[in-house]
Amino acid sequence: MGVSSTSLPRLSFFAALAGILLFPRHSVCASQKGTDTDTDGVPKYTFMQDATSAPSISYYDYIVIGGGTAGCPLAATLSQNYSVLLLERGGSPYGNPNITDLGAFGEALSDTSPTSPSQRFISEDGVINSRARVLGGGSSLNAGFYTRASPQYAREAGWDGRAVNESYEWVERVVSFQPPVQQWQSAVRDGLLEVGVLPFNGFTYDHINGTKIGGTIFDQYGHRHTAADLLALANPTKITVLLHATVHRILSRTKHTRKPVAHGVVFRDALGTRHKAYLNRGPANEIIVSAGALGSPQLLMLSGVGPRHHLKAHNISVVVDQPMVGRGMSDNPMNAIFIPSPVPVELSLIQVVGITNFGTYIEAASGANFAGTSTRDYGMFSPKIGQLSKLPPKQRTPEALAEAIQLMDSLDQAAFRGGFILEKVIGPISTGHLELRTRNANDNPSVTFNYFQDPRDLERCVQGINMIEKIIESKAFSPFKYQNLSAEVLLNMNASSPVNLLPRHRNASMSLEQFCRDTVMTIWHYHGGCQVGGVVDPDYKVLGVDALRVIDGSTFNYSPGTNPQATVMMLGRYMGLKILTERLAVDESK
Numbered sequence: 069m070g071v072s073s074t075s076l077p078r079l080s081f082f083a084a085l086a087g088i089l090l091f092p093r094h095s096v097c098a099s100q101k102g103t104d105t106d107t108d109g110v111p112k113y114t115f116m117q118d119a120t121s122a123p124s125i126s127y128y129d130y131i132v133i134g135g136g137t138a139g140c141p142l143a144a145t146l147s148q149n150y151s152v153l154l155l156e157r158g159g160s161p162y163g164n165p166n167i168t169d170l171g172a173f174g175e176a177l178s179d180t181s182p183t184s185p186s187q188r189f190i191s192e193d194g195v196i197n198s199r200a201r202v203l204g205g206g207s208s209l210n211a212g213f214y215t216r217a218s219p220q221y222a223r224e225a226g227w228d229g230r231a232v233n234e235s236y237e238w239v240e241r242v243v244s245f246q247p248p249v250q251q252w253q254s255a256v257r258d259g260l261l262e263v264g265v266l267p268f269n270g271f272t273y274d275h276i277n278g279t280k281i282g283g284t285i286f287d288q289y290g291h292r293h294t295a296a297d298l299l300a301l302a303n304p305t306k307i308t309v310l311l312h313a314t315v316h317r318i319l320s321r322t323k324h325t326r327k328p329v330a331h332g333v334v335f336r337d338a339l340g341t342r343h344k345a346y347l348n349r350g351p352a353n354e355i356i357v358s359a360g361a362l363g364s365p366q367l368l369m370l371s372g373v374g375p376r377h378h379l380k381a382h383n384i385s386v387v388v389d390q391p392m393v394g395r396g397m398s399d400n401p402m403n404a405i406f407i408p409s410p411v412p413v414e415l416s417l418i419q420v421v422g423i424t425n426f427g428t429y430i431e432a433a434s435g436a437n438f439a440g441t442s443t444r445d446y447g448m449f450s451p452k453i454g455q456l457s458k459l460p461p462k463q464r465t466p467e468a469l470a471e472a473i474q475l476m477d478s479l480d481q482a483a484f485r486g487g488f489i490l491e492k493v494i495g496p497i498s499t500g501h502l503e504l505r506t507r508n509a510n511d512n513p514s515v516t517f518n519y520f521q522d523p524r525d526l527e528r529c530v531q532g533i534n535m536i537e538k539i540i541e542s543k544a545f546s547p548f549k550y551q552n553l554s555a556e557v558l559l560n561m562n563a564s565s566p567v568n569l570l571p572r573h574r575n576a577s578m579s580l581e582q583f584c585r586d587t588v589m590t591i592w593h594y595h596g597g598c599q600v601g602g603v604v605d606p607d608y609k610v611l612g613v614d615a616l617r618v619i620d621g622s623t624f625n626y627s628p629g630t631n632p633q634a635t636v637m638m639l640g641r642y643m644g645l646k647i648l649t650e651r652l653a654v655d656e657s658k
């Protein structure tokens with residue numbers, strides 16, 4: 069091999085080549101030969117098939133594990149020049165209105181069956197949460213808000229700024245749109261400006277302090293575009309996408325004094341049949357794990373890469389003692405206030421964001437979902453999807469959840485008129501950890517996030533709630549609240565609602581700190597577990613194992629931007645280009 073990637077004059081070289089390697093726009097059409105669409109606009113990827121039809125043994129240059137938000141753009145990019153196998157444990161997002169329609173937000177998250185596109189999990193903190201189990205990953209389930217990380221975030225990650233911007237643009241040409249901002253979201257925007265979250269930065273993907281309108285992956289018809297749509301840019305002759313393919317183990321070879329080398333994977337199809345895929349011979353071929361913040365550390369551990377004692381306790385033979393696998397798990401706490409409205413409001417997911425200068429992001433969602441099976445639903449804040457803020461986390465039992473759902477279903481439709489203003493804490497600083505519960509890759513691992521363990525996170529929540537109270541009382545927002553319901557009353561309301569109105573007992577001695585702790589929910593931006601510096605190097609190569617990288621949200625120390633998906637997709641594209649570029653340099657130096 070001779071030339072290691074770190075000895076290349078990396079950044080400037082990479083920036084120059086990234087431009088050359090970018091697919092020209094017309095190649096979107098060129099690649100459509102693998103991507104005919106049917107009459108509903110559903111792409112028919114000729115390279116996508118159910119894993120039951122896969123051979124028992126096959127060989128590729130790259131094996132990408134997890135067809136999620138990072139895995140799809142990564143696999144599409146690598147397939148430009150090399151044979152790629154993309155293994156996704158879930159099914160296709162296409163043709164399922166629970167996933168594709170904005171109005172159905174929450175349907176997939178409410179479905180707790182074993183074949184659901186979402187897999188519910190409850191952290192040890194007691195907050196009910198969900199992870200993706202579908203091609204497109206989190207981008208097939210999420211609230212759609214699309215916004216970049218700041219240039220400073222990219223610098224701190226050691227990324228090349230120009231290649232980052234070009235990778236964002238590559239993603240944006242396919243999946244992002246400008247949302248239609250209607251009355252209620254406009255009132256939140258104006259309320260933010262009135263309380264001083266300035267300046268107004270208009271519609272932009274950029275992360276700048278002040279108030280802005282961000283992008284969305286829902287188009288003007290309310291149809292979702294996911295990371296799976298980026299597979300339309302793959303080279304259809306070089307990529308194979310297998311659905312319902314659950315990877316159970318990464319295989320590695322160890323030759324006494326040398327580092328272990330990853331060389332294959334074991335996966336099972338929907339019928340439970342075992343298959344193996346191996347890397348073709350060739351020093352630069354690799355296995356890349358993109359299984360998300362829960363899946364990636366879990367799979368490394370199942371493959372013998374993790375803390376020795378923990379692996380031994382599960383009878384897993386240790387390939388590398390890697391104590392940092394599963395460390396640094398964080399979930400940004402979300403707290404919200406529901407504001408009933410005297411007038412009807414539009415159905416909206418996140419559109420406006422206030423980027424405060426005290427480390428809290430203010431966002432909002434309005435209207436009830438009346439699609440799919442729901443007739444009455446609080447959307448992003450529905451107990452049907454596990455959001456239950458009227459009880460402190462550890463009291464959110466299955467019985468309490470069922471009771472809240474029953475209560476919600478019994479409410480008059482007028483009770484759903486209104487919206488939520490939420491706050492997400494930057495970072496966060498508090499971190500936790502992940503451990504295996506079983507040796508079965510289908511089972512959730514155990515995860516602890518330690519919400520608000522660091523007092524700075526709690527302080528930011530309190531400041532955020534204070535600001536939301538001011539927005540509710542702002543002149544701009546007044547048409548959308550009952551005049552007899554002050555922000556103070558809203559916070560104290562126990563009334564008819566199963567949602568956030570927790571502090572039925574709030575009194576002078578109940579602090580906003582307690583409110584934050586008791587009403588904490590997830591905004592599903594959990595990350596960590598395979599962080600740069602601890603588990604992977606700055607090129608996302610797993611420390612201590614050759615031919616193995618991790619590329620997804622599990623590598624983040626902090627959640628990027630106000631919302632992460634843009635940066636996760638960007639990272640898949642960016643690292644795909646970087647791998648191609650460095651490989652070209654190695655080949656040419658021969």
Ligand SMILES: Cc1cc2nc3c(=O)[nH]c(=O)nc-3n(C[C@H](O)[C@H](O)[C@H](O)COP(=O)(O)OP(=O)(O)OC[C@H]3O[C@@H](n4cnc5c(N)ncnc54)[C@H](O)[C@@H]3O)c2cc1C
Pocket residue numbers: 133134135136137138139155156157158177198199200201202203204205206207209210211212213214215313314315316358359360361363364367418509591592593594620621622631632633634636
């Ligand atoms: C409900 C919800 C709302 C959100 N709202 C927003 C929002 O509005 N804006 C925003 O920017 N972000 C939002 N997010 C967050 C964002 O979607 C995630 O941060 C992002 O999708 C994570 O990407 P990832 O590639 O790290 O993981 P994922 O996208 O989860 O990808 C991991 C993939 O790996 C697969 N996998 C896991 N284990 C295996 C295995 N053993 N074998 C094979 N495949 C496996 C999974 O099925 C999954 O498809 C939201 C997330 C959720 C869940």
Ligand SMILES: *[C@@H]1O[C@H](CO)[C@@H](O)[C@H](O)[C@H]1NC(C)=O
Pocket residue numbers: 164165166174175176178179440441
């Ligand atoms: C949509 O979700 C509902 C539950 O929320 C479920 O009952 C239904 O089967 C789902 N439909 C599809 C096509 O997955």
Ligand SMILES: *[C@@H]1O[C@H](CO)[C@@H](O)[C@H](O)[C@H]1NC(C)=O
Pocket residue numbers: 219228229230233274
């Ligand atoms: C990347 O784009 C942002 C705006 O989105 C800009 O501020 C930044 O300077 C750009 N970086 C480079 C290196 O061009």
Ligand SMILES: *[C@@H]1O[C@H](CO)[C@@H](O)[C@H](O)[C@H]1NC(C)=O
Pocket residue numbers: 381382383
């Ligand atoms: C590990 O193996 C031992 C001995 O075979 C067995 O007693 C123990 O139950 C196993 N533990 C787990 C977690 O499988």
Ligand SMILES: *[C@@H]1O[C@H](CO)[C@@H](O)[C@H](O)[C@H]1NC(C)=O
Pocket residue numbers: 277423424425426427428494
């Ligand atoms: C922008 O906000 C961040 C916190 O999110 C803060 O650290 C920074 O100082 C702010 N910048 C300005 C110019 O106010």
Ligand SMILES: *[C@@H]1O[C@H](CO)[C@@H](O)[C@H](O)[C@H]1NC(C)=O
Pocket residue numbers: 550552553
């Ligand atoms: C607030 O006023 C509305 C009518 O505008 C009334 O229906 C409601 O009961 C009042 N709520 C409270 C808490 O007083």
Ligand SMILES: *[C@@H]1O[C@H](CO)[C@@H](O)[C@H](O)[C@H]1NC(C)=O
Pocket residue numbers: 562563572
């Ligand atoms: C709600 O508040 C009313 C009066 O303020 C009280 O009588 C009732 O018990 C409370 N309900 C709950 C569930 O806390």
Ligand SMILES: *[C@@H]1O[C@H](CO)[C@@H](O)[C@H](O)[C@H]1NC(C)=O
Pocket residue numbers: 573574575576577578
């Ligand atoms: C006030 O709230 C605190 C904290 O929830 C509670 O412990 C206390 O009993 C409450 N006091 C009254 C008088 O309701």
Ligand SMILES: *[C@@H]1O[C@H](CO)[C@@H](O)[C@H](O)[C@H]1NC(C)=O
Pocket residue numbers: 148149648649651652
């Ligand atoms: C990819 O393939 C094309 C055409 O075969 C070739 O021109 C290009 O140099 C290759 N790039 C890399 C990074 O290998």
